[in-house]
Amino acid sequence: MEVYIMNINLLAQSLQKNEITILNSFGRNNTISNVEGLSNVEFMRSAMYLENKKLVEIIKSEKKVVLLDKNGLDAYKNKLPEIVLIDLLKKQDLTIQKINQKLNPDRSKFAIGYLKKLGIINFEKGIISLNSKNKSIKETPEQKFINKIGKSELDISKLSKEDNYAFVVLQKRKKILSIQNRNKFELKLTDLGKDIRLELPKTPGIELNSPSIIKSRKWESQRFRRYDVETPVPRLHIGKTQPYLDFLDELKLKLMQLGFEEMEGPIIDTEFYNFDALYQPQNHPARTWTDVYKLKYPKEGKLTDKKLVERVKNSHETGGDIDSTGWNYKWSEKIAKSLMPRSHTTSVSARKMSSNPKIPGKYFTIGRVFRPDVLDATHLIEFNQLEGIVIGDELSFKNLLGILKKFAEEVSGAKKIRFLPDYYPFTEPSVQIDVWSEKLNKWVEFGGAGIFRPELTHPLGITQPVIAWGLGVDRMFQQRIKSKDIRELFSDNLKWLREVKDANN
Structure with a gap:
């Protein structure tokens, strides 16, 4: 006590x-x-x-309160046009021309129509007059209501029956009333x-x-006021970078510190670099409308390196200059020219390998890709991929698994990782990497990887082994922040953006 x-x-x-x-x-x-x-x-x-x-x-x-708007303020000061007309007709009967002279045509037209509808005036032989029983009218319910609001705003929930009637009628008229929240x-x-x-x-x-x-x-x-430094104060929401963009910048920095060089490529690319240069046959189901988007206009791009095109064509048709039979079909340059939003960042790897890269070399890119899919907690139709390749002698599948495991642990904070055998037309052997999501209580696919086939690398001018991976970087961050829904990463929800915390920071 x-x-x-x-x-x-x-x-x-x-x-x-x-x-x-x-x-x-x-x-x-x-x-x-x-x-x-x-x-x-x-x-x-x-x-x-x-x-x-x-x-x-x-x-x-x-x-909610009702106030007077522009025309309502005029009616409070000069009366509604129908009341002005009644006052004029009390003195004498008038023609429309005379009324127009005293009221502007728009006001007189409305007043005549309004009073005629109510049976307050007669219209005979071009002369307008008041009905004898209406000559004592001084105000209408609408004018009374306007006069009340002119003195003070009114609470809509407390309007009398007569005022509520006038309120409903006047609401239909232009700029008479204004409703505001208090x-x-x-x-x-x-x-x-x-x-x-x-x-x-x-x-x-x-x-x-x-x-x-x-x-x-x-x-x-006199005493000084005591200051309590422990008193809670309102929380300040200061500006900060978007958390996912922060993560991508951090990821780029880590890769560069590990000696990787960033590579770049276009978002809209030809099927040649997205598929053909990666030794994916033109009749492969992954090239149909169910798995990729196509451009309506322009439909085709240009293939400028004719020697490269010829080498890729030979690789598809006969296996090229290595011990391979290829896919054994008639390759079409027209199909290869088709433009599309890239479906994976491996197209950037194909461009890099065909541009005489440094060997040995380590390269990466983080970019946007597009695939038809059903939007849910783990899938998007537009998402980011982390693509990486390492070129050098004596590289093995074991090296690839080590890199993938390191990435999953350090970048996404994954505790449980598994590798599953997989198939891709352009890698052999191939592997899928999954991590366990505690939030979703299930395994989530992170991406695919493998060693590029010689049918892919030789036409691009590479004779050394190339280990490669394409990882869902969105899912990496989703796993890292323990999010249930990948769509949150691109949210404009300020509450989420303010409260989200990076588990690794």
């Missing part, structure tokens, strides 16, 4: 002047919505401080707030020291 009283006293001594003013303003019902002498900004700022200290609860309520904030004392009111200082403490306070020696007789 003594500790509680001491804490109450310390908390009371740390309150600012406006906070004390608010706490002293509570009456018997323990709720207030404003304090005389404090602006709305000062009131709400101090209210939030008090709520952080668990002394008050801020209760927010909303209501937020009301009310403070309610908590139990701690009730207790602390008994301990409030009679005079607020000195907030800031100043030369005048020192000279006047006020500091000798």
Whole structure:
């Protein structure tokens, strides 16, 4: 009990002047919505401080109010056109021409039509007159409603039956009414707030020291306000880089530190580099519309290196200059020229190998690829791939598995990894790498890898072994941050972007 009283006293001594003013303003019902002498900004700022200290609860309520719009303000000042016309007809019957002279044509046209529909006026032989029983009309329900709003906005939920009728009618008319939301904030004392009111200082403490306070020696007789450095404050959301882009930059840096050189290639490429240069036959099912996208316009690109095209053609048809039979079919240059959004970043590897690279050499690229698929927690139709190749003598399948295992552990934070035999037209042997996702409680495919076949490398001018891999870098980051849904990586959800944490940092 003594500790509680001491804490109450310390908390009371740390309150600012406006906070004390608010706490002293509570009456018997323990709720207030404003304090005389404090602006709305000062009131709400101090209210939030008090709520952080668990002394008050801020209760927010909303209501819709009706105000006058541009034409409504004119009707409040000069009356609605139908009321103006009634006032004119009380004095004398008028022709349409005369009415147009006193009201502008648009207003007179509306007023005549409106009053005629209600049976308030007669129209005979070009003369407009008031019905005898309507000559005593001073205001319509609509004009009364406008006059009320002109004095003060009205709460829509509290409109009388007559006002609600006028509200519905006037809503159909152009720029008469404007509906706006109003937020009301009310403070309610908590139990701690009730207790602390008994301990409030009679005079607020000195907030800031100043030369005048020192000279006047006020500091000798007045206390300084106690500052509680442990009081919770509103969380600040400062700017930061997008977490997934941060990860990609980190990944590039790691690869460069390991001696890899970045390679580049176009997102829109020919089937030649996406498939043919990779020794994938033109009748392979992975080249159909179910697995790749094609460009409608332009449909074809150019193949400028005719010698390279001829070597790739021979490799497909007969196996080329190595001990191979090839795919044994008639290869088509027209198909190879077809343009497409690349379906894998291996097309970049094909371009690199055909451009006389340094040997031995280690190369990588991280790029966007496109494949028709069903969007779900682990699949996208547009995603990123990490492509890597290592060229050199005496490279083996064992070297490849070691690199893949290292990547999965260090980059994605995977604890359980498995390798499965796989098949790709351009690698032999081939392997699939999976990692265990604790969030999804299942194995998730990371990508494929293998040793490039000589039917692929020889036409590109490479005679040494080439180990290669294409990994789903999106899934790497998904695994690393323990995300259930890969779509979150590209989300514009600010809450997720602020709260996501990189498990490796």
